[in-house]
Amino acid sequence: MSINPLSFLLSIVFMSMVVNTALALYGILARPSLIKKIIALTILGDSANTFAIIVGFRQPPNTNPIPPVMLWKPTPQNIDYFVSHAVDPLPQALVLTAIVIGLAVTLFLVFLTIQIYRQYGTTDVRKIAKLRG
């Protein structure tokens, strides 16, 4: 059994993102502090975004890929080179808006958490549940 080193190293990147997602889910579901939940939520979002970008990655033979920005005059040869070497721009365009919206949603959660602290005097969900019941 022979292992292609490039494939192995890219699999490490992919599996790291899987592990990060799992850790972030643990943080969201099992940790009591609301602030820790917000931190874990942002890590979850970033890992999910990274999956999308890895999907758009490519490896042209014997050289590195280039970003999806065309720097040369639009002659047919240059366009051919660009199409055969640039990475997929679509996941990047989707992730771009996801990051900014993620920040806005995080800010909303921050305001909610502050409001909860004003009402109950704690950010620990176990204590909040006791106070309610």
Next chain:
Amino acid sequence: MNDMASVLDWVLVLLGEVLVSIGVFFDVVAAIGMLRFPNFFVRLHAATIGAIGGAFVPLIGVALIAAGCDFLGPYRWFISGAAAITAILVLMLAPVGSHLLAKAAHESRAAVVEPKVVDFLEEDRVRGETR
């Protein structure tokens, strides 16, 4: 291609490589210092070397290398200028960041001042002469 590279390009590239080598040396030295020094106020010295020697000097080197690399086409001036701007930013921002951090750490006693002979800042604060 080989003959096209002029002497000036070679001089720029070699000068830049010397600067990058110096920067990398400082970088490793600063990292070792960061790891080995005993407490925060001593580590500030290593941070200075890491920011100025390890980032400012290699960035100037990158600007020179990029200016000499004619295989990058006309866009090499883009790399060169941007690297020089980054170098100036690092030169301005890194010391101020460390200053603010050190002042806050001293004020809040988040890190111990050691080795200490005399601490005038602390005495002034006790007498209420700083704000």
Next chain:
Amino acid sequence: MELMSLESEVTMFITIVIPIFLAAFIMYMVRALKGPTIPDIVLAIDCLSYDLAAFLALLSIYFRSPVLIPCAIVLALWIYALDVYVAKYLSKKEMGE
């Protein structure tokens, strides 16, 4: 003696330099994760990011992609903000005062 071309010389130089940078980054990472106090962590992140900015500028030559260089400017500018926030947090005033 045959002279090396400029392009292969630059590529070889950067290939040699990258592992040394990596060694420094790993040492900074160890300090940033070990810590013991908050200012230590921030200082290590600071150094790591400034050096990373230099490294990114070097890599944009290595990848022959000039459009990658703005990332270095952005990283060097915005890591300063992290220092400021943590310093403000450590001082006694509230964040907005």
Next chain:
Amino acid sequence: MNLLLYYVLMALCSLGSVIAVVFAIIERDLLKAVLFSAIQSTLYAFLYYLLMAPDIVLTYIPVSVGLYPAVILFLIKKTERFENVETKRSVLLSSLVLTITFVIVSAAVIAGRGIGPIPTPDVRFLAAWYLGTTFNPSIQLVSAMAPEGVTSIVWDYRGLDTVFETAVLFLAIIASVALMRGIEHKGVYDELKHGMSLIGKTVTKIVVPLIIGVGISIALHGHLTPGGGFQGGSALAVAPLLVLVIFSKYFFDKVGFTKGKALAIRSSGLLGVGLTSFAIVIAALFARSGAYILQNQPRVGAPIGFPWKGIDGVLLGGSLLSFNACEAMAVCAGFVILFLLLAIPEEYVRKVLAQGGEHEH
């Protein structure tokens, strides 16, 4: 160009991010957890750089290094710093060893047995279509005529998606504003009492124009080099936040920059996005021809389009330029509103809330 080195950089970077995430999740001191997640963000930004996504790096660094730690620090300062759990050092070490082993072993299994060569040399057909038509004068009727692939997709090929995403963004901001309604605070700025040290203030006076310059150039060059409205807007939002932290909130009261003015800037940005998306339709009404909403370049049956080339062959990018400028204004002003609300002193808010409760009930 050594491909092995390139992939080793990527793998080390992601392994480092796993270590940082383990620390961030296990750590009990929330301030340290935020800093560890900042390390993770820096490493992710490096990973995006290596995956050749400069647009993402330009958005991700201001958001996750410049804005997000500040927000969480505001939150921790207003609430509490320590999480109420026991953490043992052995748990940390064993989870570190476990995760790293799992990553390496499973990667070896995938590479050896399962899914075949993962780095493919080709992209999907749709991506090849986008790349081939983003800047192609020979087929102008289907081209976006802007050399930046990502911005063309954001505002031309998939413009309607982006308009609705903008709507989601502003709903989230409006919801936060609604939570803090009826709370206005004003104070007098005192140079000696408020803010941080003089060195910090002086350098910030130099840096803030630089940040604004970088932000505006990222936003307005979005159709030529990596950048665009979202990137430029989130980069610009760091400047007011720095002023807020270093000079204090009362400095904004002194120069007269209030929540209402930020709201006006945001609304005019949104209005600009709306006008740009209907501009060709309005022009076509006068010219008596067909047109599409969100149209950029001339299409079949709709001959009017934005100019893509200026004098001396300068690329204008059609409607992308106008969209980017308006979106940057709107995003930046939206975040500034939230930071101004976050900076109101907690004591004052509690006082107002207590009084308001008495009046209403």
